[in-house]
Amino acid sequence: MADLTREQIVTFVEAKGIKNSAGFLNDLERRDAWAFTTRPQDLDELVSFWNDKQRLGSRFELMKHSVGRRLSERDQDRAESRPFTVEKVEKGARLLAAASVLMHETIFQVPDERNPLNGIDVKSILADWNEREIQILLSRPLFDEAIYGMVRFHHRSVREYLAAVWFAEQLKGAGSRQRIEHLFFRIQYEQEVIVPSMRPVLSWLILLDSPLLHKVYNLEPELILEGGDPNSVPLEIRQKILVSICKGLDS
Template sequence: EELIKLISNEKPTSTQEYSEEASSEAVSSEDTIKIYSLLSFNNGDIERFANSYAPEHSEEFINYLNAKELWHLYRLPYDILSALDQLLTDGKLGDLQEQLDYGISQKLKERSLLRGGLLSETRALEALERIAFALFMMQRRSISLEATPGKPHLVSISEILTDFSPTELDELIRKPIFTITGVKQYRFHHRASQEYLAAKQLKKLKENGLKTNDLFNFLFAEIGGEKVLIPSMEPITAWMALWNRDIFNEVKTRSPALMFRQGMPALLDIEQRAELIRCFVNKYSQNCGWSGVGIGQRELQKIASPELSGVIRECWDEAYQGYETRELLIELIYFTPLVDCTDLAKQALHDCDLNMAHRVYAAWTIL
């Protein structure tokens, strides 16, 4: 309704009803091109929109977003409508990977009213994976349908998909998986979709014969003798770690906190969560003060499970020596809550040498 009001630009029925100033404003508005853009929804907007569209399923939908930490996937009406329709027809919503697969598939099935039908969903998906991976490798976000000399931030999809006809490319770029960002400029509708598609392409390359050493060179580096992740490739690395045990083992020693990024914890089994906790404690237990490597509370809440009480006890003495490692275990005991680890919380509560924030969390745990 608000959008209709903005774009209707209704003309006054009688100029006598308006002042000369208002009339001139009306004329000038006709000569000016106006661009309206819908901002991304915040969590409150998402909830109100869901309540308006499907009140009988909105509570289940919101609870699902909270439990899976997937609010970032539903910032626009199109995505919310698709999810609620899926909930209505299937009766359930999947995890992060299942939701990305479903959303991408829905966007590829849409046909343009003016053209379309040449690309099968399988061929279109193959093209998207290749584009997404190329953008990561070139560290670009935007693409264009044609070559654009003088604009290094743009990549032409015709240069990536050399085996696609101009007609196929024209149809592909108009799929709602892309959003327009300027004149003949596009980018992926959602960053999470681009990350996932790029990871799928790298996974496919590995299955088709890419050597493990070459795969590691895409994702890892050594700087000043320290083994690190390549920052620009971290989203792809997180996905690959879920699918490839060798990469998971490398990630958990280099940067265990990576696997706690949005939506990922729900895809980790209990043993993987325990391994990441052990590696985090081993890597950072020597940090006696805050160093910024901690894991956020929302992320911790997503991995919390009563089944982790064993690894908490196993790591307690070592973790207790470090600021962020001690904080990690105390907060896990609190958020779960791990009732059989209450004695550990009591130890922290009565330790007068401990940071006050940690003692407070220990007190909350006991209460």
């Protein structure tokens, strides 16, 4: 499906009751939130946030809002017939995201479907979940619709964000920092470098862990501006990075 055009976005948000579509689009531009407008469901979440807050949030706020909305059961009858705590469903999604990143595999096998030849066996990751609970989780709109017994997160950035949240939780454990950091950094030619495949996750993780933010700032500050949500990084650090980049261009 092609991305929504600017005209389609205006039509959509006005149909949803936003009278000041120009203000909405200006805030969209200012916050660089166009990634949340590519599909109707994404845009609907953006409108929901706007209607609730009368503003657009940071990329971090919007991502958190989107994940929470997509993991919730919106049908009250089904919610009552499928008792499922928000904490459990979010924990499961974060664990699957981390497994996906670490295993370099984006596809998950749906229980009770024709067994695909590839993909992560969700039952091996969520070992204390029953098949019904796994099916409910994988049916939430955080994941694309199942095709041939396989699903994946509906967007790469969602997987990276959720994995970062999971890693941030692990960093709180006693003695776990060195073990976790070894996944993101390695020694190459006697220099510490960032593991390339972990850069997208790290760009979110630095927003959740101050020691990592300062480590990345000292090691490779450009990563802070690459992904995640640079606007959520302290202004002083952003200014120093931009000054450093400008000096590099002049030299």
